[in-house]
Amino acid sequence: MQSPLRHGKAALGTTIATGALAAISQAPERASRLLRHRYPTVAVTGMTGVGKTRLADRLSRRASASSADQGGQDVGSAVMERRTRRDPRMRGYRFRVVPGENAATRLGALDEVFHDEPVDGVLHVVAWGHATPRRTGGTSGTATATREEQLAAELEDWSITAHRVASMAVRRDRPTWLVIAVTKADLFADDVDEAVRYYSPGSGSPFGDKLDELRALAGGARLSIDVLPVCAEGDGRKAAMPDLLGRLELRLAQLSGHV
Template sequence: MQSPLRHGRAALGTTIAGGALAALSQAPERASRVLRHRYPTVAVTGMTGVGKTRLADRLSRRASSQSSEETGKEVGSAVMERRTRRTTRLRGYRFRVVPGENAATRLGALDEVFHDEPVDGVLHVVAHGYATPRRTAGTSGAAMATRDEQLAAELEDWSITAHRIASMAVRRERPTWLVIAVTKADLFADDIAAAVDYYSPGSGSPFGDKLDELRALAGGAKLSIDVLPVCAQGGGRKSPLPDKVATEMLGRLELRLAQLSGHV
């Protein structure tokens, strides 16, 4: 018959081993929570030609390749691109740039960022109708599109993304944030306020109406929406939008991302 002392030691050993195993099993989950807190995942969405990758490069402090205007070639990617921003305070972001082309890879990327591994926030990029036109696959010659056509395409693209955001938001307890980044501000430097209003909830514009619908579906209290103008690259002091102003715009966007992510 086992002595009470020996039995007690065995029970204690079992308790300690069980606790150790439980701690080990929870370690990956805790590490994941810490990682998400310090490096939240941000989906960068928007139609092709609005400058998603270039903006993600600026935000992640990654050197961008030359623009399509400088090289005369089309840019963009048909697969999801990843960027990571790290700061000296061991904080930052993990950007997931969703391709804008309407292809199977795009739908797969949307599923990944909004369903398989839901992101912490969304940076949706628009260009106020000034997106760089892209040729349809298999065609040659210069791509042509009017501003009205680009605005219509942008709205159609947003409808697809908004549906995914709403589906993600209703499945989670914590709030979801959305920032609408109105890029290429140098092309409408005298009309920035009107552009921001066009993309704002409650504005009565086609895009504003879509945002109102999204908030109704997702729950207004669970979805914060900000609209900020931005320019990936400004010009000289005499240009419509000098580089100093473009840098200030980027700084305001970075500050808002930091606030939404709990970094400040």
């Protein structure tokens, strides 16, 4: 017959082993939560030509060639690009730049950021009709598009993304925030306020109506929406613009709990 002392030691050993196994099994989840807290994942979406990659490069402090150096109208990636921003306090962001081309790779990237590995926030990039036109594959010459055509293309592109955001938001607790980044603000410096209104919820604009629909589906209280103008370029001719990039960085830090 086993002594009470030996039985007690065995029970204690079993308890310790069980606790250790539980701690080990929970370690990956805890590490994942810590990573998400310190480095939230941000989907950078938007149609081709609005400057998503350039903006992600600036936000992640990554040097990139100018559009002129890259060939102007041929700039753009057909695959998802990844950028990481780190600061001395071991905080930052993991950016996922979704390609803007309507291709299978784009749909796959959207599935990844909104289904397979849900992001914490969305940075949707628009340009108030000033996106760089892209040539159709296999063609030559200069691509052209009217501002009205570009605005219509932006709206169609947003409809696809908004559907994915709403679908994820009703099933999960993410994303918790959405920032509409109105890029190329230097091209319409005198009309920045009007551009921001166009992309704002409750504005009555076609884009604003789409945002109102998203908030109704996702739950307005759960999904924070900001609209901020931004100029991703940093050369001398933009020097007269306010520090719009800095304002965007500050808002991202606030939304992510970094400040």
